[in-house]
Amino acid sequence: MNRVYVCSCFGITEKQVKEHAEAGACTPRQIASVSKAGTDCGSCVRRIQGILGRGSCPRRELLERGGGAGAVSGEMTPVGAEAASPGGLREAA
């Protein structure tokens, strides 16, 4: 249906990234190690970071809190868009 490619180098879709996130890959590096997305030209890393930042990874909050108390709340943390500043990217601007 709605097939949005995140990584065109490896043909990885947004859905696949979300699935990997749900399976526990909470960082672009972990996504790369399971799917290779982001390991070629690197231009998709920011998008992957955005997807992860939108709360696709249920364990992310727990990880950030150091495995803290309680379950994952329904609350979304809009980290992605502006806040994302990946380190190893070539910035065109």
Ligand code: FES
């Ligand atoms: S688009 Fe993902 S590595 Fe190039």
